[in-house]
Amino acid sequence: MQSDSTHLLPNGKNRRLGFLSGIPVLFFLFFSGQGCIPYLYHLGKEQAKILLQRKAISEVLADPEIPETTKTKLKEVEKIREFGIQKLALSTEGGFKSFVQLDRPAIGWHVSACHPLKFESYTWWFPIAGRVPYKGYFSLEKAKEEEQSLKDQGFDTRIRITAGYSTLGWFEDPLFSSQLYEDPGDLASIVIHEMAHATVYFPGDSLFNESYASFAEDQGSEEYVLNIGGPKLLEERRRSEEETKLYKNLIIETANSLKAAYSRGGTDDVLRAKKSEIIGDFRKKILQTKWTKINSKKLAEKDWNNEDFIGMLRYNFGTGYFKRRFIEVGKDFSKFHEEMKKLKERSAEERKALLEEKN
Numbered sequence: 001m002q003s004d005s006t007h008l009l010p011n012g013k014n015r016r017l018g019f020l021s022g023i024p025v026l027f028f029l030f031f032s033g034q035g036c037i038p039y040l041y042h043l044g045k046e047q048a049k050i051l052l053q054r055k056a057i058s059e060v061l062a063d064p065e066i067p068e069t070t071k072t073k074l075k076e077v078e079k080i081r082e083f084g085i086q087k088l089a090l091s092t093e094g095g096f097k098s099f100v101q102l103d104r105p106a107i108g109w110h111v112s113a114c115h116p117l118k119f120e121s122y123t124w125w126f127p128i129a130g131r132v133p134y135k136g137y138f139s140l141e142k143a144k145e146e147e148q149s150l151k152d153q154g155f156d157t158r159i160r161i162t163a164g165y166s167t168l169g170w171f172e173d174p175l176f177s178s179q180l181y182e183d184p185g186d187l188a189s190i191v192i193h194e195m196a197h198a199t200v201y202f203p204g205d206s207l208f209n210e211s212y213a214s215f216a217e218d219q220g221s222e223e224y225v226l227n228i229g230g231p232k233l234l235e236e237r238r239r240s241e242e243e244t245k246l247y248k249n250l251i252i253e254t255a256n257s258l259k260a261a262y263s264r265g266g267t268d269d270v271l272r273a274k275k276s277e278i279i280g281d282f283r284k285k286i287l288q289t290k291w292t293k294i295n296s297k298k299l300a301e302k303d304w305n306n307e308d309f310i311g312m313l314r315y316n317f318g319t320g321y322f323k324r325r326f327i328e329v330g331k332d333f334s335k336f337h338e339e340m341k342k343l344k345e346r347s348a349e350e351r352k353a354l355l356e357e358k359n
Contacts, residue, residue, distance in 0.1 A: 130204025
């Protein structure tokens, strides 16, 4: 299996970076009329297999052939789902009532691309989902073919592992074997993120959708960890994430520097030189920082491009706005989701402006 070399953290830590967060409606888009017939056939066939392979978690728990370690995690997922509904006011249509044992190491892979000299994502349009900056595949080879086509057109590209996806309540989304993380906090994160997509979703506004779901994930998973282990376990989790947050913030800082440079404009040669300078500084900071879990040498050698940085912003935008609104409603999750739903009447640009507001 090949994955994005950005994710050079130990297993269980990778998804906390935000790159691997769930991609809504990524694989049931065989309803879509866009694209070639082979792509739609690929999605339709694989989604149908998933629907046929689903087993109710209660059925899996009763199966004597299933390892106890798997059963323990499935029971944890049941607890997380119920916590999400009762305490976090997440939609009951958020799935995770069934289980699918995959015959591959990941649910799938998705391709994203960005203009090489500005922060402008390449997008695809699908009914229901609207315009999205990623295209998903159940096959890594097919994802590579799509990526090569975009590279040939001159785009900065990246293939990433798809950690989860939501059909927004159209189907009961299962838990996959690739999502059985060891850490209960990580398990809570993936479940809550996807349940959030089924709770609030604006077609065509990936920036808001992913940022909102990531905020709900962060707040909700902390609430869950506090619920099962108290302040001590929550503090241990926060400490374990300190290095990951430092790395994540370094990427966001660099992304904002690139965004500002492109906004100032200039000739292509000037922008290429500025891009190279900013990414070079980023590499130096990676090497100069003392890490305990991150392979700084491999990261410094990585062929970083715009998609790596805009991808991080896609999942971590407007945190200040979400925090402020959450506090304004007394940290009441039900009221918070309702306030977010009210933004349906606004355009994607208006919602983006809200997320850009300073505290």
